[in-house]
Amino acid sequence: MEVVIVPDAKAGGELIAEAIADLVRRKPEALLGVATGSTPLPVYEALAGTVRSGGVDVSRARICQLDEYVGLPAGHPESYRSVVLREVVEPLGLGEDAFMGPDGTAADVQAACEAYDRALSEAGGVDLQLLGIGTDGHIGFNEPCSSLASRTRIKTLTQQTREDNARFFDSLEEVPHHVITQGIGTILEARHLVLLATGEGKADAVAQSVEGPVSALVPASALQLHPHATVVVDEAAASKLK
Numbered sequence: 001m002e003v004v005i006v007p008d009a010k011a012g013g014e015l016i017a018e019a020i021a022d023l024v025r026r027k028p029e030a031l032l033g034v035a036t037g038s039t040p041l042p043v044y045e046a047l048a049g050t051v052r053s054g055g056v057d058v059s060r061a062r063i064c065q066l067d068e069y070v071g072l073p074a075g076h077p078e079s080y081r082s083v084v085l086r087e088v089v090e091p092l093g094l095g096e097d098a099f100m101g102p103d104g105t106a107a108d109v110q111a112a113c114e115a116y117d118r119a120l121s122e123a124g125g126v127d128l129q130l131l132g133i134g135t136d137g138h139i140g141f142n143e144p145c146s147s148l149a150s151r152t153r154i155k156t157l158t159q160q161t162r163e164d165n166a167r168f169f170d171s172l173e174e175v176p177h178h179v180i181t182q183g184i185g186t187i188l189e190a191r192h193l194v195l196l197a198t199g200e201g202k203a204d205a206v207a208q209s210v211e212g213p214v215s216a217l218v219p220a221s222a223l224q225l226h227p228h229a230t231v232v233v234d235e236a237a238a239s240k241l242k
């Protein structure tokens with residue numbers, strides 16, 4: 001695992017955006033796995049800037065989602081489908097046909113999870129998966145105690161994560177209790193994992209994931225098992241590394 005410490009979130013965003021641009025220059029049809037939440041926004045902004053200035057042509061790239069709320073209508077502004085379309089797909093000048101994600105509205109959620117894992121492998125697998133990290137060490141929505149071999153499935157959000165995400169909704173009550181998330185085993189199949197963590201609030205989770213034992217109690221520690229994992233942290237998030 002490679003750990004890169006950058007001065008701030010903007011620098012982290014620029015560094016990762018350049019790594020994505022580089023990948024797309026080498027492999028124009030790359031399948032890029034994206035995360036939602038606040039942390040990756042500087043990556044998407046920097047990448048969209050590179051695209052606008054002609055630094056990379058992403059017109060053949062494809063985007064896939066890491067997770068999705070269960071039960072929010074697809075058009076809900078906070079469904080992850082809407083968020084990824086708004087923050088990634090549209091700013092990159094791509095259409096909805098370049099995008100794939102799990103169906104959080106499916107009547108048979110289990111079947112939707114299996115279909116998504118299948119769709120990812122049929123698409124050739126994820127080339128680069130961008131990850132954030134929860135204050136409890138979750139990746140995707142694999143909360144502590146998730147199996148390190150887990151596949152895409154339905155998970156119940158912890159109260160802590162619902163509270164962390166309430167800022168995107170009008171009230172805590174509106175935050176769904178369930179999500180579909182790529183499993184840790186699914187995430188580990190991506191060819192390159194890039195985790196971005198910024199801010200002091202992530203410092204404990206980063207230290208445990210990078211320097212602690214590999215454990216289901218800290219899902220992001222599974223990155224230690226991956227042959228090509230990069231952890232990009234700003235100085236605040238790196239503050240508890242030895």
Ligand code: F6R
Nearest residue numbers: 035036037038039132133134140
């Ligand atoms: C969301 C996701 C989550 C977030 C994590 C951190 O798709 O995968 O694991 O990355 O909850 O969220 P932020 O970046 O908002 O602190």
